[in-house]
Amino acid sequence: MKRSTGLIHKSIFCNNHSKPLSSSRFLSTQEAVERRNHLFTLEKKRQHEKIGRIEKIEVNYKGVPKNCTLVMNKGISTPYDCARHFTEWHVETSALALLDGSVYWDMHRPLNENCTLELLNYTVNEPQQVNKAFWRTCSFLLGACASVAFKDTVPVKLHSFPGPDIRSGSFIYDIDLPSLEDWKPTQQELYTLSAEYVKFCRRGLPLERLEVGEELAKEMFVDNPYKEAQIPSIASRHGNVTLYRAGDHVDISKGPMISNTAQVGKCTVASVHKLSGSPNSNVKQLYRFQGVALPTNVMLNHFAFSILVDRAKKRVSFIMSNKSYQIFIYFFSFHRYGTIIIS
Template sequence: MKQRALSLSKTLLLSHNSKGLPAIRCLSTQEALERRHHLFVLEKKRQLEKVGRIEKIEVNYKGIPNDCTLVMNKDISTPYDCARHLGEWHMESSALALLDGSVHWDMHRPLTENCTLELQRFNIAEPQQVNKAFWRTCSLLLGACATVAFKDTVPVHLHSFPGPDIRSGSFIYDVDLPSLPDWKPTPQELHTLSAEYIQLTRKQLPIERLDVSMELALEMFVDNQHKAKQIPSIAKATGKVTLYKVDKYVDISKGPLISNTGQIGRVAVTSVHKLTGSSESDLKQLYRFQGVALPTGVILNHFAFTILTERAKKLNHARSPINPFSESMSAEESIAARA
């Protein structure tokens, strides 16, 4: 394992030549990441251009320092843009937006109609949804770290992560490592994964959301057989797949997620467990990556954080892709990649 490995594995990309026959060429993991990022950026630009004539909406802000009405651009302005008008503290501390008192909304997701807006931080009176968004974000970023942490010779295929459960004591991401039949990470390797994670948080990267068609999602994840299998089920209800982008990393999640990687404070990747299941499963080398984190600004002494870390080392029994009938199965985990 190395800290800044790129071009990690070879994957297959299907295209068509002039005769309409499928042509196959190899993509490194870095090339696949770049391609997915490129398609995300192009689609976001297309959707913005589709807006056409700019219409105004009224956003009635409720909160500190005073209630006020903001005139914003429909399908363009986001809660984060509203926070810009209110001040730097609102921009840095707001993790989620609450629309009309009931709908939790990503900070970087465009607003679509007149609404009331409340900005939610981690210290609000009822933080359940903010905490879930935090835990969900931590899982997604764990997948990003696993993608870039291995040597070039080790194929890394992200599978999915189940719905957030704060009570479990750890956030997780299940990763297929087909060339590592019995990998048991050393303390140094776990430290390397943690270092990757800390780098992401220190970059204070915005977490962008984009809803795309099933067809585009399949094209973006053609290099990942697990994601490709999950996408039709995810898109079944609405025909759309929700994607999130952090720097050049793009993944699937139903959201919402927090606003910025810098809102993740103290963090540690605590353990990696090999998952076992039916001998007929095609996931022979599936590993559960686990970690624990605190929001920025939450102060905990070393002894107390060590207790959390030790708890997070134990196997998290959330629903497993190769053991879908585990005791902790929940409706939110019905398709793990949607979490």
């Protein structure tokens, strides 16, 4: 890490809990993270206490070791709780749940009615939705790492991350760094970002989902003008705003996401590109962070993974050449990992 830039913390998970929570728009990045996490916890507790009398539902499980019926708690029990009735393998490898053969469901999202349940891992025959959930989660986690990777003197404003496009070659998060006019990260800085990404995933954090109203969502993101501006449109389309949390990081996403950060295996932050902003835009300095990752149980040799990293370094404009796509198909068909990466 070059000391001349001094951009990235060495220990990015040091929280200062002595500072009071504030609703001011001029919060530091870390204060904003703590405040959002605090409001998420309060709302989750409020919704749980609102459930009242516990009702039972029947969950008809389909899969190994055998089909069976589980009696679970309505609005409380999750597919993850169902997996715990079987083996540690079910708990660790299940990425998504499939309800009634058609609805893809987060592992930590409560079940609200009688249903059939299938637990999906990374080697299922139809992997498209698991692939997308994995890629979407990787983008979410990239935003989490970037939020705390910079010194307090460098404000970080998460802008947005696109829907998962596996063929683009990398997962993405666009981030406004208003105080950095022309930042070009050194290779050492990319290594540091990658190391912090790995450290975050190794914490084994569940991906929690929470649906909130428009006003609470705006209050939670009062420090971020981009998120705040997106919320009314999201709420008008869906009636509420869906949030996810890993650790103390909270962000907006329609989901679904995978079960746990420990399911992210080999990964790297491959590149950061400066994006050209519009003269009429309120975005100051927008940077595109790009990375690539594999699920934990997928083994790939160093040479093959380096091909993916090289591809992920190229700035993504969401148009992938046939040649690049053929490279992906070749490597993952040859190693029988097409069920993991290619959708």
